[in-house]
Amino acid sequence: MSHLRPIDQWFMDQILPLEPMLLASARKLVNDPDAARDLVQEAFARLLTVEGWAQIEAPHPYLLRMMRNLAFEKLRRAKIARFEQLTLAEDFDVVDESPDAFRVLSGREQLAQLDAALKDLPERCRRVFVMRRIEERSPREIAKHxxxxxxxxxxxxxxxxxxxxxxxxxxxxLPLEDRPAKTDEGRRKNSTKRS
Amino acid sequence: MLREAAQWLARADLGTLDEAAFERWRAEDPRHALAFIRVSEAARRVTTDGAEAPAVKRARKLDPTRRGAIAAGLAVFSLGGGALIAGKVNARDRASTPVGGMRHVNLADAGGLTLNTDSAASWKADHQGLRLWLERGEIALDITAGARPVHLKGGVVGALLGPGRYNARLREGLLDLVVLKGEASAEGSNAAPVHGPAALALTPERPLARPLSEQDIAATLAWRSGEILFVDEPLSSAIEEYNRHLTRKIVLADPQLSGLRVGGRFVADDPSAFLRALETTMNVRVTPSQQAMLLSRKNS
Incomplete structure (x- = not known):
C-alpha cells in the first residue's frame, strides 16, 4: 500500500529529477551552496501547494521563475542587496534547449551512489532495510528472525x-557549456506552454 | 524533518502507521510532504534502480530462502543435471557478422535469425528439433507459430524456446535472454517457464528472471532496425554499446565522464550524431585520432 498521493507521484517523476539542474541554476542567484539548496527546497515546498500542479506543462522553466522570484523577495528583504546577482539573474528562466534526443538527466555515478547508500548503512539498519524492502519479508518474520x-x-x-x-x-x-543566451521575449513567454 | 519523514515511512512499511496522524502531519507543512517524498523516492531508488548495484546484488544473494528471493522479484530454479553435451560441431550451419554488420538468416521452417554486429551463431536440426548455439554477440530470434521448440545454447547455459520472439546476448559467461513474446524455460530446470515480456539471465549457478519495462523492450528492438537506443544510461556503458558497432572505437579519455547520463536514439553504424550531441549538450570534447575517437572534458 502506497502513501503517495498523485501529486507526490508527479513530483517524484517530474520534479525531483530536475533537482541537480535547479541546484546548479540556483547558484547563479545565491552565492553559497547552502543558500542554493534552501532556495530549491523552498520552491519545491511552494510547488507542492500549487492547486493546478497537474496543468504545469513545463515544470523546469516554471520552477526557475519561481526560484528567481523567491530570490528577489529575499533580496528585497535583505539589508544589503548584491547588485551583481541581480544582473546575473537576467534571462534566468530561459531553459537551455538541448536537442530533445539528448539531455543530462542527473549527476554522475548514480549506481555507485545507490550502492554506497546501502553499503554505508550501519549493519543493523541495513539488515532491516534489506529484509523489508528488498526481500519483502513480513515485519513479523523479520522481528522474529x-x-x-x-x-x-x-x-x-x-x-x-x-x-x-x-x-x-x-x-x-555539472554546468553546461555556455551558449548564446536566448533573449526572444515571445519564446520566453511560450516556454511555460511548451510541453 | 527528513528524520520525521523517515519515521513515518518506516511505520508505513511495517504496517504500524496511524493514517490520520500521518495525514495531519503531512498537511501541516508542505515541507513535511516534501520530506516524505524525498525519503520515499530514496528508498525506491535504492530498492529498484539500485538493483544492479553490487550491494543490492549481494544482499539478494545472501538471502538463503527461496521465498525471500521470489519476493525480491527473482525466480529461483534448481539447476539439476549437468550441461548438455553439444552436438557435432562439423554438422552445423553457421553464420557470423563482422563489427558493424548485421545479417538475417532463415532457419528452414523454424523461423528466422538476425545477427547483430560482431556476432556468430550455428545451428542444427535433428529429431529433437532445432538446436541453436550463440557463439558470440547478440541475435534476435523469431520462432514461427507451430514450430517445434528451439534449444538455444550460449556458453554453458541454455534454454528451450517456444514459438515467439526472442533476443539473446552473450556477455561474460552469462546468456541474457529477452522474451518479447513466447515461452522460455531454462535448461536443466524444472521450474515454471517464463512468459514474455520478461527477461531471463541464464548463469551457470541459476537463472534469474526479471520483468521488462517498455524501455527495455524498445532498447532491445532498436538494433533490428539499425539503431541504438539509450535510456538514461551512464556514458561508459553507452560507449561500450556503441563500440560493438564501430571499428574505430570511442574511447573515454577522462574517466570522470563515465557517469554522465545520456539518452537518445542513434544510427548504430554512424556515431557522428551521437558525438555531436555529446559535444553540444555536455561538457565533452571529441578529438578524432587515427584509431579512435577520444572523449575528454572541455575546460570548464
Whole structure:
C-alpha cells in the first residue's frame, strides 16, 4: 500500500529529477551552496501547494521563475542587496534547449551512489532495510528472525530510511557549456506552454 | 524533518502507521510532504534502480530462502543435471557478422535469425528439433507459430524456446535472454517457464528472471532496425554499446565522464550524431585520432 498521493507521484517523476539542474541554476542567484539548496527546497515546498500542479506543462522553466522570484523577495528583504546577482539573474528562466534526443538527466555515478547508500548503512539498519524492502519479508518474520521488538524494528528501519535519503541528496549538475543566451521575449513567454 | 519523514515511512512499511496522524502531519507543512517524498523516492531508488548495484546484488544473494528471493522479484530454479553435451560441431550451419554488420538468416521452417554486429551463431536440426548455439554477440530470434521448440545454447547455459520472439546476448559467461513474446524455460530446470515480456539471465549457478519495462523492450528492438537506443544510461556503458558497432572505437579519455547520463536514439553504424550531441549538450570534447575517437572534458 502506497502513501503517495498523485501529486507526490508527479513530483517524484517530474520534479525531483530536475533537482541537480535547479541546484546548479540556483547558484547563479545565491552565492553559497547552502543558500542554493534552501532556495530549491523552498520552491519545491511552494510547488507542492500549487492547486493546478497537474496543468504545469513545463515544470523546469516554471520552477526557475519561481526560484528567481523567491530570490528577489529575499533580496528585497535583505539589508544589503548584491547588485551583481541581480544582473546575473537576467534571462534566468530561459531553459537551455538541448536537442530533445539528448539531455543530462542527473549527476554522475548514480549506481555507485545507490550502492554506497546501502553499503554505508550501519549493519543493523541495513539488515532491516534489506529484509523489508528488498526481500519483502513480513515485519513479523523479520522481528522474529532478528529477535527484536517491533519498536526496535521501527527505529532501525526509520534510521535506514533517513540515512539512505541523506546519502542520496542531490548534488548540482555539472554546468553546461555556455551558449548564446536566448533573449526572444515571445519564446520566453511560450516556454511555460511548451510541453 | 527528513528524520520525521523517515519515521513515518518506516511505520508505513511495517504496517504500524496511524493514517490520520500521518495525514495531519503531512498537511501541516508542505515541507513535511516534501520530506516524505524525498525519503520515499530514496528508498525506491535504492530498492529498484539500485538493483544492479553490487550491494543490492549481494544482499539478494545472501538471502538463503527461496521465498525471500521470489519476493525480491527473482525466480529461483534448481539447476539439476549437468550441461548438455553439444552436438557435432562439423554438422552445423553457421553464420557470423563482422563489427558493424548485421545479417538475417532463415532457419528452414523454424523461423528466422538476425545477427547483430560482431556476432556468430550455428545451428542444427535433428529429431529433437532445432538446436541453436550463440557463439558470440547478440541475435534476435523469431520462432514461427507451430514450430517445434528451439534449444538455444550460449556458453554453458541454455534454454528451450517456444514459438515467439526472442533476443539473446552473450556477455561474460552469462546468456541474457529477452522474451518479447513466447515461452522460455531454462535448461536443466524444472521450474515454471517464463512468459514474455520478461527477461531471463541464464548463469551457470541459476537463472534469474526479471520483468521488462517498455524501455527495455524498445532498447532491445532498436538494433533490428539499425539503431541504438539509450535510456538514461551512464556514458561508459553507452560507449561500450556503441563500440560493438564501430571499428574505430570511442574511447573515454577522462574517466570522470563515465557517469554522465545520456539518452537518445542513434544510427548504430554512424556515431557522428551521437558525438555531436555529446559535444553540444555536455561538457565533452571529441578529438578524432587515427584509431579512435577520444572523449575528454572541455575546460570548464
Amino acid at each position: 532478528l529477535g527484536v521488538s517491533p519498536s526496535t524494528l521501527e527505529k532501525r528501519l526509520a534510521r535506514a530510511h533517513y540515512l539512505v535519503a541523506k546519502a542520496l541528496a542531490p548534488t548540482p549538475a
